[in-house]
Amino acid sequence: DTEVTQTPKHLVMGMTNKKSLKCEQHMGHRAMYWYKQKAKKPPELMFVYSYEKLSINESVPSRFSPECPNSSLLNLHLHALQPEDSALYLCASTALAPPADTQYFGPGTRLTVL
Amino acid sequence: GIQVEQSPPDLILQEGANSTLRCNFSDSVNNLQWFHQNPWGQLINLFYIPSGTKQNGRLSATTVATERYSLLYISSSQTTDSGVYFCAGYNDMRFGAGTRLTVKP
Numbered sequence: 001d002t003e004v005t006q007t008p009k010h011l012v013m014g015m016t017n018k019k020s021l022k023c024e025q026h027m028g029h030r031a032m033y034w035y036k037q038k039a040k041k042p043p044e045l046m047f048v049y050s051y052e053k054l055s056i057n058e059s060v061p062s063r064f065s066p067e068c069p070n071s072s073l074l075n076l077h078l079h080a081l082q083p084e085d086s087a088l089y090l091c092a093s094t095a096l097a098p099p100a101d102t103q104y105f106g107p108g109t110r111l112t113v114l
Numbered sequence: 115g116i117q118v119e120q121s122p123p124d125l126i127l128q129e130g131a132n133s134t135l136r137c138n139f140s141d142s143v144n145n146l147q148w149f150h151q152n153p154w155g156q157l158i159n160l161f162y163i164p165s166g167t168k169q170n171g172r173l174s175a176t177t178v179a180t181e182r183y184s185l186l187y188i189s190s191s192q193t194t195d196s197g198v199y200f201c202a203g204y205n206d207m208r209f210g211a212g213t214r215l216t217v218k219p
Contacts, residue, residue, distance in 0.1 A: 033207070035207075037155075041211075042200055042202075042209035042210065042211055042212055043157070043200075043202075043207075043209055044209075045206050045207045045208075056205075056206065058206060088155050090155075090157065092157075098205065098207075099144070099145045099203075099204065099205045099207070101145070101162070102147065102159050102162040103147060103149075103159055103202075103207070104159060105149075105156070105157035105158070105159070107154075107155065107156050108155050108156070110155070
C-alpha cells in the first residue's frame with residue numbers, strides 16, 4: 001500500500017474560523033511533509049517532520065500550526081487565515097528521514113479562505 | 115540562491131510523439147526527483163534519480179550530476195501523459211516551475 005490520504009478534499013473557511021487538515025500514511029514512513037501550492041505554481045515546502053519531530057519550518061506564518069501525533073498522522077491546524085492562503089495543500093511522506101528518498105504525495109486539500 | 119530551472123515551460127504534442135524535458139540545477143543535488151501532476155492535482159513520483167539512468171515503461175530519466183542537469187524522456191506519448199512535470203531536489207525539496215505537457219489525440 002503506497003497511499004497517502006488527506007481529508008478533507010475541499011475546505012471553505014472564513015478568516016475567523018479554526019480548521020484542521022489531516023494526512024495519514026500506513027507505509028511505516030518516518031518523515032512527513034506539508035506543501036502549499038498556488039494555482040499554476042510549483043509546490044512549496046512548509047514543514048517537515050522526521051521521526052515525529054519538527055525538523056524543517058520554512059518560515060511559515062504562525063497562523064499555520066503543524067502537529068504530528070504519531071508516526072502515521074500529520075495535522076495542519078489553521079487559524080485566522082487570509083484570502084491569499086487559498087491554495088492546494090499537499091501532504092507527502094518518505095520512508096527515510098529527509099532529504100534523500102522518494103516522496104509519496106496525497107491527493108491534497110483545496111482550501112478556499114473567504 | 116539555489117535554482118531549479120525546467121524547460122520548455124510548455125509543450126504540445128500529437129499522440130505517439132516523443133519528447134525530452136530538461137531540468138537544470140544550480141548546485142549539486144543528491145535527491146533529484148521527477149513528478150507528474152495530473153489535472154486533478156495529484157502528484158505522482160516518476161523517478162528518484164540523483165544520478166544515472168532509469169527506465170519505467172515509456173518513461174526514462176537520466177541525471178548527469180557532474181553537469182547539473184537531468185532529462186526526462188517520454189516516448190510514444192498518450193493523452194493520459196498530459197499534465198505538469200516537475201523536477202525537485204535539495205534539502206528544502208525545491209521544485210522547478212514545471213513543464214506543462216498537452217498531448218492531443
